[in-house]
Amino acid sequence: MAGYDGYSMSNNAREAYEDGYMPKSKWTKATMIEAIKTYIEENLLDDEWNFSIDKLNGMSRELLFNTFFIYKEWHHTSGKYNRTDFYGVNGFDVQNMTDEKIDRLISEDKERKASKREGKQEKPEEPQGMYLCEFKHWTGTKKHPKCEIVQAVGEIKGKMFYSDEYGNKRLSTDGFRIISKADNKRNSTH
Numbered sequence: 768m769a770g771y772d773g774y775s776m777s778n779n780a781r782e783a784y785e786d787g788y789m790p791k792s793k794w795t796k797a798t799m800i801e802a803i804k805t806y807i808e809e810n811l812l813d814d815e816w817n818f819s820i821d822k823l824n825g826m827s828r829e830l831l832f833n834t835f836f837i838y839k840e841w842h843h844t845s846g847k848y849n850r851t852d853f854y855g856v857n858g859f860d861v862q863n864m865t866d867e868k869i870d871r872l873i874s875e876d877k878e879r880k881a882s883k884r885e886g887k888q889e890k891p892e893e894p895q896g897m898y899l900c901e902f903k904h905w906t907g908t909k910k911h912p913k914c915e916i917v918q919a920v921g922e923i924k925g926k927m928f929y930s931d932e933y934g935n936k937r938l939s940t941d942g943f944r945i946i947s948k949a950d951n952k953r954n955s956t957h
Contacts, residue, residue, distance in 0.1 A: 780842035780851070788839045788853040796828040803835055806856040815862055822869045830876045835860050894923050897949040903942040904933055916942070920949045 783789075787802055794802075800823050807816055823831060837857035844851040899920050907913035921930035928936045928943070936943055 776844040776851075777842050780844055780853070783840060783842055783853045786855070788855040790844075790851050791832065791836075791854055794828075794832055794836065794854065796826075796831060799828070799831050799835065800824070802856050803861060806858060806861055810858060811862065817865045818869055819866055822866055825873050826869065827876060830872060834864075834872060893925065894945060896923065897921070898923050898928070899946045899949045900928055900930075900936075901942075901944050901946055902928075902933075902936050902940060918946065 787805070789798075800820070803823065804820060807820075826834070832854075835857055836854045837860075839853050839855040841850050841852050843849065897920060899918060900923075901916060901918045903914050904917045905912055905914050917933065919930045919933050921928050921933075923929075923938065923945075926938050928938060930936070938945075
């Protein structure tokens with residue numbers, strides 16, 4: 768039944784909600800667990816699924832969604848006719864899930880999150896102070912540019928290199944490299 772009922776979504780999108788499909792942003796952990804329970808009750812016999820529903824509570828919302836939900840269809844939403852993807856329970860994954868697989872998924876998810884947290888905490892210390900650096904120095908004209916590789920002593924502050932002779936350079940500039948720590952004098956070598 769095509770068409771719109773007001774300005775929020777198409778009639779087909781409303782039917783999708785009634786069929787148990789929703790956009791990813793609408794799926795909360797509680798609604799996902801409830802949808803999985805409903806799927807099991809309506810579609811599977813007792814011997815066709817092999818995990819405890821209580822195990823699902825140990826999964827994060829993201830892990831639960833990525834494990835048990837799949838893209839089903841899209842519908843127009845809003846008065847601007849936005850295309851919105853709708854997701855529902857993936858019956859195949861429900862039937863093939865076990866308590867052991869859930870435990871492994873939870874463990875891997877926790878390890879991934881811990882590793883990600885450690886990676887954020889262990890930022891490499893940025894160099895500060897006087898350094899001898901090498902970089903590309905461009906001269907000439909726009910029509911006839913000339914590039915030479917130069918070395919200069921300058922001060923590094925944050926993500927910038929400051930040289931009296933060559934001006935400022937970003938540390939991320941192509942061809943820029945730190946050669947060594949220098950004494951506190953600024954001078955240049957070619």
